[in-house]
Amino acid sequence: MFIKEIRFECYQNTQYAAVERAINNYFDMLRYNGQILGREFPVAMFASWFVVRLVCPEENSLHDKFNSQQVKQALDGLTAAGLLAPKIKTIGEDLNSLECASHFKPSWQLLYTTFLDTCSPLRCGETLAPIPLYRTAEAISNGDRKSVIKWQEEWINCDELQMNGSAVSSVALQELGDVDSRLYHRGSELCKRIEGITHVPTYYYLYRVAGKSLQEEQQRKCPCCGGEWKLDSPLFDIFDFKCDSCQLVSNLSWDFKK
Numbered sequence: 350m351f352i353k354e355i356r357f358e359c360y361q362n363t364q365y366a367a368v369e370r371a372i373n374n375y376f377d378m379l380r381y382n383g384q385i386l387g388r389e390f391p392v393a394m395f396a397s398w399f400v401v402r403l404v405c406p407e408e409n410s411l412h413d414k415f416n417s418q419q420v421k422q423a424l425d426g427l428t429a430a431g432l433l434a435p436k437i438k439t440i441g442e443d444l445n446s447l448e449c450a451s452h453f454k455p456s457w458q459l460l461y462t463t464f465l466d467t468c469s470p471l472r473c474g475e476t477l478a479p480i481p482l483y484r485t486a487e488a489i490s491n492g493d494r495k496s497v498i499k500w501q502e503e504w505i506n507c508d509e510l511q512m513n514g515s516a517v518s519s520v521a522l523q524e525l526g527d528v529d530s531r532l533y534h535r536g537s538e539l540c541k542r543i544e545g546i547t548h549v550p551t552y553y554y555l556y557r558v559a560g561k562s563l564q565e566e567q568q569r570k571c572p573c574c575g576g577e578w579k580l581d582s583p584l585f586d587i588f589d590f591k592c593d594s595c596q597l598v599s600n601l602s603w604d605f606k607k
């Protein structure tokens with residue numbers, strides 16, 4: 350991942366409120382297209398310019414060719430608010446984030462995230478490295494990739510709720526690990542759509558915790574088809590189960606995993 354600096358300069362007298370709205374809208378649209386990562390973007394204010402640092406999946410993530418229709422409109426919005434086209438420079442690689450996949454056409458891929466992640470939840474099945482969402486040949490829904498970002502946000506929210514042992518942790522756990530849940534339903538629809546536009550088999554990750562015993566957990570069957578899905582050895586030390594007909598992966602219950 351790369352740290353970029355963006356500078357916005359005013360070309361005319363303008364209102365702070367209009368500038369703030371236009372800049373934040375631009376960030377939102379970039380985020381919903383997977384071109385920038387994270388959720389908080391502090392903007393430093395100067396006399397007639399503004400500066401922000403952002404994290405992007407690749408050095409060229411902000412190239413025009415990746416812009417969604419919504420990002421293009423947001424750029425028009427910057428002009429309307431009295432700002433020149435943003436000036437972008439690379440600061441350097443980010444020490445704290447994962448490197449992107451080295452290629453975007455793996456033999457399989459999966460939708461997978463954790464509560465710590467800010468990177469793309471679309472992961473290469475060969476390396477688990479993130480694949481930037483804007484790299485899909487077409488938008489995923491409604492012109493950009495927002496539906497995947499929203500799915501990821503909800504997944505992370507559920508994960509935090511269940512880890513904190515909150516009052517709604519059992520509901521959150523069902524969302525993460527149950528094939529009858531709304532989150533699974535949305536995620537598996539996204540997998541189908543992504544597979545349709547990338548032509549790469551796209552799996553869904555089902556979270557698993559609790560259970561009665563190690564033995565019972567090891568014998569767990571695919572919750573969709575009831576078939577055998579245990580792997581001989583875990584993939585990436587995370588996935589112990591993989592069903593190729595249902596395109597699902599899962600872990601041995603975290604309560605029993607060494």
Ligand SMILES: [Zn+2]
Pocket residue numbers: 571572573574575576578592593594595596597
């Ligand atoms: Zn299955």
